[in-house]
Each structure stands twice: as structure tokens, then as C-alpha cells.
Amino acid sequence: MPLSEEQIQNMQRKRRQILIAAATLFAEYGYEGTPVKKIAEAAGVSFGSVFTYFDNKETLFHSAVTEPLKEFEKLVEEIDPEAEDVLAELETMVSKHIRIYASMNEFLNLVTRVLTHYRKFPDTFKELDEFHERLRERVMELVVSGQNKGVLYEQDPGNVATVYTSLLMGMRLSLIDEPESSMWERLVPHVMQIFGPKH
Amino acid sequence: MPLSEEQIQNMQRKRRQILIAAATLFAEYGYEGTPVKKIAEAAGVSFGSVFTYFDNKETLFHSAVTEPLKEFEKLVEEIDPEAEDVLAELETMVSKHIRIYASMNEFLNLVTRVLTHYRKFPDTFKELDEFHERLRERVMELVVSGQNKGVLYEQDPGNVATVYTSLLMGMRLSLIDEPESSMWERLVPHVMQIFGPKH
Amino acid sequence: MPLSEEQIQNMQRKRRQILIAAATLFAEYGYEGTPVKKIAEAAGVSFGSVFTYFDNKETLFHSAVTEPLKEFEKLVEEIDPEAEDVLAELETMVSKHIRIYASMNEFLNLVTRVLTHYRKFPDTFKELDEFHERLRERVMELVVSGQNKGVLYEQDPGNVATVYTSLLMGMRLSLIDEPESSMWERLVPHVMQIFGPKH
Amino acid sequence: MPLSEEQIQNMQRKRRQILIAAATLFAEYGYEGTPVKKIAEAAGVSFGSVFTYFDNKETLFHSAVTEPLKEFEKLVEEIDPEAEDVLAELETMVSKHIRIYASMNEFLNLVTRVLTHYRKFPDTFKELDEFHERLRERVMELVVSGQNKGVLYEQDPGNVATVYTSLLMGMRLSLIDEPESSMWERLVPHVMQIFGPKH
């Protein structure tokens, strides 16, 4: 007996609820600190159901980290390395990134856990690393373009990109300001320095 | 009957071994992911002995994080805000910090865990935060001095310091290069940009 | 999906088995002297199951003591303070009580443990005390009635009731005779003396 | 090198302190509920010293229960089965016993623990039982004398003695009144009923 359309949607919703609850709790309490029971409760789902949707806890963790990553892909795609006004494009990018990193507190906590724990979650780490690499590539291209256009000082573009993405993560880690705080916006020009804009 | 000198030294060595083993394992596997049993084994000490030296696992974690912190105090003290040549002083500082952060992989992993878990370890977090604040203060003073001397562009010194310390943490988190890698040294000039040196 | 009728009954049986095993072992070896593991074994249940039915060992102890208490409520209710022949009623009561106290060896051992340990089990103690108070009240009423009817010597009825219930506990504690022993029955007239029957 | 007189006295004092502390704590928290460490602390003695004076915890428990028993021997000896005025002798005895049982709260708690736990402490139980038997014998003799003199109703003297000692234990167990309470004294005439005094 095939499942009805409604049933399928129901199941997809359940799956999503579990993922969201898992991400939240894993971010706050860590992998070992989060019992499956609590995830089920937070998702409003029976305990057993968690295991109908995910093989085991580890799989659930992996999905909770990597699936939201897809939404961030646009962060990469929205960067236009061929923009005319490189400085403006950079500033837009930095501002957007800072805003998003500020608001993604919870998710980035999760990411941090994987980074500091990468031997325990090698597959998950790999996916994060690949995303990071894509982001870095784009930034690099934009930097190269800026240097060619003479609006940025000459520096190793790879290093610039590395320092930039590091800074994003570091800020998220060091600052406990709320995402709404004006603090974040004020940091934009400081971050811009990284790229070596000619004054 | 007081303990002999030798016994006391023996105990201190044991305590240190436990702390080192704990720091290593906590850094690698996290707090919940590290059984006390393993710490004891790694330290070459019986299970029960861990509890002779530390009241419980939480206390051990706290000590493993905060006691090494004392050694880093010199990182703060070595910064001379009244240096004549501010740019040289900054460059020395950045170079030293990067080198130390690179070599402190394990310890900074531990620090990161506290930062992402600060609700679980409030006391430990507080001590880290206070250290961070002392470091930030010193950096700020040096930046102010540089701006007054006209060798740095005018920027909010607090923000500069914030961005700088964030960057240090972020680099440690993002880069998995070995401490010996020349990569770290090459990043120094990039980091210097943060301070807005006049070319 | 609700549990089937059979499952529910199964669970109730399991719960009862655990309670019985717990009562037996707690009575024999005391609270600290009884590992949960042994209770599980005695109940023919897995170790983990004990915690499916009871939050923790303390709760299990509380239940093991107070739940059987309900069955004893009839000891109180069966006393008729308005009986015509007070002496006969008293004798019936004493005989019944002695028989029951003799047969409840194990349970009363448990009770004794709570009484001697009442600071450790305040809630459990309270329930026992309330039961005891109800019993005392009834006995008192009957004594008052007997004195009014002139078949008992005048004595403070409260004290009489106190001495009576104390004696019941004391006998249980001092005598190790089997419940079947005729010893118990032979003590009835001696206990009757407490009430001051006129000869 | 023989021990000096002072040293010997010192050791005896230490031993006594340990015994007192042990009795107090065992009475309050039970055997398993009392760590040796706490006994040492309460006795103002080093942890290791407890084991210099007592082979192990069980031995210490045994001594803590049986050694004070010697002081109670006078309770038995002071009963004069050949007293002229048996009723007066009985009343004196009851009054004294009640007073002592009231004040021995702690020690009798300990006794109760042995009685309810007699399979665990067979040797200790045996000594208590022998003491109890000696007391019972004396009471019996006095009862026989009273019956012969015609001042007590005829009843089985053994049973009377049994009921009497049971009552003493039962009262101690049921009543939580302070030893100073006048309650205890008021119960004397009620207890006297047990012996069947002719009015």
C-alpha cells in the first residue's frame, strides 16, 4: 500500500522537526551531552521515531550539521568575482557575512564543535571543509580581481582569503553580543582592512 | 607525621601528569567524551588516584583549562604599550602570538570548547574571559599610542583589539597546519593590516 | 499507539515483582546494604528495568514501604469503637494484631528500618507515622468506650494506646519465633493487661 | 622499648574516642551508611589510626555495640529477686529501665539495627541476645516471687518477662520524645499492668 501524499508530507515534516531540535541541542550541549530522548521531546516526536528517521545518533548528528549547510551555499554564489566595483562588492560581502555569522550563532557553535572534534566526525568535517574551500576560492578570485584593477594592495590572495574566513569564525567565537547588536555592523570597516584597500 | 619532601614532589608530579593527560584528552574528545578511566590510564595513574587529586571530573576540567593559563600571562605582560617604535612592537607581538597560538593547538581546542559551552562551564569561562580582557586592554593601549604617534590610521581602538583577538582564535580554529609550518609566519603581515599601519 | 491490555498487565506484574523483591531485600539487608542489581535479579528482571519502573533507588524504597501499607488499613478499620462488648472486641483486636504482626516479620523489619533511620527517609517516615496515628486513635476510642462502660480501669487512654502499639512493635522486634508458633497466641492475655480489664 | 604509662593512656583514650564516634554514627546512619573516614573525623583521629585500633570495619562495629553493653549489666544486677516488697521493687525497676531506655536513644538505635540485621551480624546479635536473656531471667525470678507472695496475679512468668522487655524496646522505637520529657515517667504505671499487680 503506497503512502498517501499527506503521509509523505507528514513524514518530511517530522524529519525536519527532528533535525532542527537536534541541531539546537547539539549546539548547546554537544554530541555526548545530548540524549536522543531530549531531541525527541524537543521535536515533539516519540522516542522511537527518531530511529525510524535516522539510523543512529551519529547519522543524525551528521545530517543536523550538513543539511543546513546547503542554505549557506548562496553565501558563496552571491559573491561576484567579476564585479566592476570590487571594493563595493567586498564591502557588501563582508557586511552580509558578518550579519549572517552573527545570526547563525547556534549553527556555528555546531560547526565549531565539529572543527574541534574533527577526528571524531571525519565525514562531517570533510563536508564542512569543502564548503569552506568553495567560499575561500570565491573570495580569492575577488581579491585577485581587485588587485588587478589596482584597488587593492598586492598581497597573497590565498592568505587573504584564509585570514578573512578565519576572522569570521573567530568573531563568532569571541563575541557574545546578540545578533541585533550594532556592534557587528561597526566591525565591517575593520574587517575590510584585511583586503588591503587603497585609501 | 608530615609527608617527606620526596613524597610531596612525587605527588606534585602525579598531579601534573593527570592534568596534562586530562588537557590532552579533553581537547581531543571533549568533556563528556572523555572518561576519567582514560585520563587515569594516560596519566599512568590508578583510577582512584584521579579523585585523590581532584574532587570530581568537573574540577579536573576547570583546573586543566585554567592552570596552564598562568603561563600565558606573559603574552600580556610582554606587550609594551609605551614602546617607541609602535609598528615594530606590533609586529613582534603579532609574530609571537601567532607562533604561540599555532603551537597551542591542543590547549586552544580546550579553550574553544569552553567558549562554545560557556553555559556549562561558567566559572571556567569567566577566567578565560578575564584573561582575554587583559590581553585586549594591552593591545588597545598600544593601538592608541600608535594612533597618537601618527603611525596608525585612526580607528576605534577597542574594535581593533576585538578584531585582533578574534582573528587569533579564528586562525587557530580554521587552520590545521602543523605549528612548524611556515604558513603561520607568512600570515603576520596580513594580520598587521588590522591595525591600519600607514604605508 | 497505546499499549495493549496484555502489555499493561505484564508491566504491572513486573512492577509488583520488583516491589516484592525490593521489600524482601531491603528488610533483610537494609537500604545501603541492598544493591539494585540484586533486586533486579531477585525480581527476574533486567537491571535497567528497575529504572523503567522507579525513578531511582530511593523512590523504590519509599514505594516498597508505603504501598503495602494500604493493605494494613483494614487493621484500623476493623476496630469497632462502638462495640457492645468492649472486652471481647479488644481481645479480638489484640489477637488479630498479634497474628498479623507475627506474619509480617519482613515488612515490619522494613518499618523498623525507617523508624531508626527517620532522618534519612523523612517522607516515608511521615506516611508510617500517619498510619500509626490512625491506629492509635481507634484504639483510644475503644478504650474510652470501655472505661465509660465500666469494664476497664480508668487510665489515660492516650497512654494506653501508645503503650499498646509500642508493645506490638517491640514484640515483633524481640521475638524471632516463626509466625506459626503458638507462642504468639499465648501472649494475647498478657497484652490485654495493658488495657486494665476489671477481673 | 616498652610504652610509657602516658602513651598507653593516650592509646586507650584514642580507642575510646573511636568507639564513641563509631557508635554515634552507626546509630544515625547505619553500618553501610557510615564511612570509616567520617568516624575518624568525628573521633578527632587520623584515618589510618582507626585501622591500628580495629582490624576492620566489622570488628569496629561489633565493639561499638558490645562494649557499652557492659555498662548495662548493672541494670540486671540491681534487680533484687528476693526483695520483700515486690511491687515496690518492680516499680523501681520499671521506672529505672524506662528512664535509661529513654536516655539511650542512640545506643538502642544501634541495638535495633543489629536485631533487624541479625543475619549480617551473628556474633554481635548473639551477645545482645545473651544480655537480653540475663535480663529476662532476673525479671522472671522477681515475678515468680511476687506471685508466690500473692501480690501478683498468676500468669506465665516467662511470658510476662518477654512482654516486658519487648515493651521496653517497642517504646524506644515508637516514641521520639526527648529523654527529658515527662512522658516517659507517666508511662510507668501502664507498664506495671503487665505484671498483673493486685489492686
Added chain:
DNA sequence: TATGAATGAGGGTTCATTCAT
């Protein structure tokens, strides 16, 4: 004799996973 550090077995409790319903 006095001390207290060292040890590891054993305790209560948690929890991922399984599986019958």
C-alpha cells in the same frame, strides 16, 4: 604507632539501541 596516599571493586544512574506490539 601514626599517617594518609594508592588502589580498584562495587555502587547508582544514564542512555543508545533493539524490538515486540
Added chain:
DNA sequence: CATGAATGAACCCTCATTCAT
């Protein structure tokens, strides 16, 4: 598919006993 009871390994911690000093 949905549910939650069943299980037992693994966790942290306690503590009686030993023993070197």
C-alpha cells in the same frame, strides 16, 4: 510507520583496605 519498554554496557564516584613512610 509509531511507540516506548527492555536491556546492559559504560559512566562517575565512594570507600574499605593496604602499605610505604
